[in-house]
């Protein structure tokens with residue numbers, strides 16, 4: 416990692432990137448020695464020792480891609496080189512970047528053509544666990560391995576024995592043992608997305624992490640799957656949650672809701688290994704209770720203990736500089752999700768389904784947002800924004816899921832506060848950029864629209880955004 420601090424003022428930086436955004440040209444150019452190069456490329460790799468090689472698309476030949484680690488407040492400068500045979504981009508998921516650096520082709524920049532480059536530069540204002548990935552043809556690009564962790568370290572990192580990043584994802588392996596080449600089939604588009612049949616942690620199926628008695632590990636989990644939702648269980652143990660989607664929470668024993676990790680979600684845990692030599696903790700995904708399986712194991716060695724007794728609760732991390740949401744002055748907006756398979760024909764959602772049924776079949780747009788069928792960006796049809804927001808004003812978006820599926824809803828450029836689930840206020844502060852909304856659930860989120868530009872608001876099940884579950888909100 417060669418990113419250095421660049422001596423460029425915040426104001427200059429914003430001016431440059433705003434100009435680039437307006438004209439949809441390349442980002443600001445900068446001197447080569449300041450820059451970390453990331454190359455998106457295609458190559459043959461085995462998904463597993465016993466399988467034949469598949470065509471994977473990777474950052475720098477690795478899955479997950481180059482782990483980026485920077486200090487909070489640092490300027491990040493990345494040059495993306497596209498050696499794929501199709502356009503791509505990098506989106507810095509969860510990072511509150513200037514709009515022109517957000518990496519959304521046809522919205523914040525032109526697609527980075529095959530053979531092309533793009534310079535990304537932004538300041539990492541928030542500490543936490545983030546990740547990066549393309550934002551075009553995403554089901555295939557992420558489904559072939561294009562994603563990597565971005566860790567922004569606190570000025571004063573909490574004292575834990577180890578800091579471990581686990582990128583979770585799944586692969587759909589065909590009968591021939593190779594990655595299935597069918598992306599975006601109508602069934603995936605209209606149901607739960609492109610589920611894989613091989614789940615990996617840092618590209619390894621069911622890995623074992625070895626530790627010492629009473630060792631405390633900061634475990635940063637990133638769900639980079641195109642569609643798989645994890646409901647994690649740690650056997651007899653309940654880890655501490657210290658951050659959700661990168662943002663600190665008052666440390667508490669993780670609840671089931673915390674451990675429901677949808678595509679795009681991250682969770683930082685403090686995991687205390689048992690005080691017992693030889694013990695094994697099985698980490699299981701129980702999202703489908705009838706089909707639980709092991710994701711990974713933690714084992715305790717019989718050597719020296721990290722300390723004589725287990726630690727007490729971890730210290731809270733320092734809050735990130737997120738603008739305080741002002742509930743009293745906030746304007747409320749409604750967002751209704753409908754459509755998809757098995758959606759039912761009842762209620763307002765059902766009415767919308769009946770109204771749009773014919774065009775849904777024709778257009779392969781299976782999901783409805785606020786009574787609209789919204790084509791994906793770049794399809795040539797431009798769609799009016801879902802919402803237009805005034806800069807600096809507080810907003811509540813009252814979301815309701817009238818589909819039969821879970822959806823991780825992601826907002827770009829902002830961090831929001833989850834205010835209520837089914838009308839019930841939350842006991843704990845929960846700041847996120849991606850929130851899971853369950854079937855028939857209502858979730859209210861609140862935030863200050865302080866980042867000007869055009870931002871995506873979409874489901875992070877990538878087959879869903881391809882099929883209508885993505886819109887644009889403007890701030891300005």
Ligand code: C2O
Nearest residue numbers: 506508679825871
């Ligand atoms: Cu993780 Cu719109 O993206």
Ligand code: CU
Nearest residue numbers: 822874876879
């Ligand atoms: Cu969805």
